[in-house]
Amino acid sequence: MIDNILSGFSSILAIGPILGIVLGVVIGIIFGAIPGISAIMAIAIMLPMTFYVDPIIGITMLLAVYKAGIYGGSISAILINTPGAAASFLTAQDGHALTKAGKSGKALDMSLFASVSGEMLATLVLILVAAPISAISLQAGPIEKVFLLLFAFTVIGSMAGESIPRGLLSCCLGMLFAMVGLDSITGSSRFTFGIPELMGGFTFTPMLIGILVMPEVFNVIRRRKVPHHEMAITRSPKPADNRISLKEYRSVFGTILKSSGIGTFIGALPGLGSSTAAFMAYGEAKRTSKQPEKYGKGSVEGIAAAESANNAVCGSSMIPMLTLSIPGDDVAALLMGAFLIHGLTPGPMIFFEHTETIYAIFAGFLITDLFLLGIARSGFKFFVKMASLRRYFIFPCVTVFAFTGAFTAGQNMNDILILIVFTIVGYSMRLVGLNPAVFIIGFILTPFLEQNLDQAFAIVGTDYSQFLASPFSWVFIALSAFFVFSSMRMRKKSAKDQSTAREEAA
């Protein structure tokens, strides 16, 4: 493994990959810091631009956008109390309280150091854990893979949706859309209704941009009359209030380690995501803190806990994707699409078929953290200025990038129609409580399910009991049942808490 890591570093330490990482970090921070634009939007817009470069450059650039975008979300959270993503909600509480006290430099510094520490720890776990897990998962045959994929659908559908039926319905709809076009196994055309343009199925990139990115533009358009907030870094006359000292960092290092551990663990489980990690880590840090009363009112420790946990998810969410082909959340689904477009099929075989590329990407992951630290630390003012641009400069550009991105995929105007249709579908899904990210995961995983299901049927013939002969099958059935049951309990508990809170308020 050490040889592979060293070879990965030698591949990544070249002009192309480094430029890709620098560009990805800058774009990620800017997009993440702009209220209304999330990291996922930045990745989806950048994705088509990576089609024509080497996978090492393209994928590391997208991962840099992801990492920097998640961190960038904390800038708007701290300065104008507008979290770019739900995961930054807690950072906004403590960070903005510090900004109002004239200590925004301290909050931004803590957020950056905690983010980078959390990401590095999770990346190290990813590097150490991914290859051994993939070696185990290589033992799985088509039957086990079918159960694994069914487990993934069940877990993601039941954990990520507004309710279990809505989450699972979103997944089923994604699966149904994935079956349109020529079947890769038999060559039959399905659901094409004689329209030749549907033979190739729905092009992934325009659909992805339509489902995940453009509805965010719709949201901005709906809120277009809300006044624009200018961001500014408040400076204290006392230099100690404008930065984090080594002593302060050391005092919260234990919290960072613990929160990164929580983030790494939560990120590795499909369907939970960075918000859950941030809330759990924040709660745990508050519970064990010497000054829990400061939390929510400008606690540096609170920022450290929330940021290290939500950034740790970046690295560990790659674990199920790279080892089992299961994207745990929307960003992982998007990145899985990027891997597939670049000819790398995520799964256990990737460590054997593309060893050099995958370890170069891992090395890029680590180097991105260093660049993020350097670039963000030296360019706070620039990023704040860029993120303060008015929405009528930003969103016309987003519209054009979305158009160009959709066109680039196949150089075909029909893809723009797909973009428009799926933009409307994606926004309508949000309105009726269906989950677009689960839809995309269903769409991506269905070809794998169908292929493995076909092979599994060929193996078992008419002896269907063989489906349940492997212990793996029972393990995944039990895990699926457990996740559905625990999701039901979790939802019941939160509904009960909400109604109690409502009664108390009344």
Place this chain on the structure above:
Amino acid sequence: MDRRKIDVGLSTFLMIISVIILTNDNLADGGAESDLGILFLPRVVAGFIILFAAIIGIQSLRSLSQGHKPEGQELIATDGFTGIFIYIAIFVFYWLAVPYLGFMITTPIVMLAVAYLLGGRNWPPIIAVSVITPILIFYGSREFLRVYLPTWAF
């Protein structure tokens, strides 16, 4: 807008589509025989869609018939929807116009329209951005990505 009514309509629609998938053999065409059968997986998925759509539809229908008022996520705020419709119209125009007028001419018009929709009235910088961005994208795509965006077709 009451989301429960949409739930009932959408569930009914999805169930009808699923029943068609379950009963119609003409939805797949040609190809080789397989152990699985070409419509096996779509039909399994259609079965699950009926199940989940029915759960959602029945829950909403029951809440409606009991006369409960919509609360929380059941209430869809419709303010600002006009802007969305205008934006969709601009995008449809973009899609229809690009093959004829070309990317370089249509894009500044679209960017200006979107900027106006978002309340932009500071024209000199908006016009500058709307002209420079398409030029950079057009030549950037051609030179670096080898993607040839549509040009004037008359």
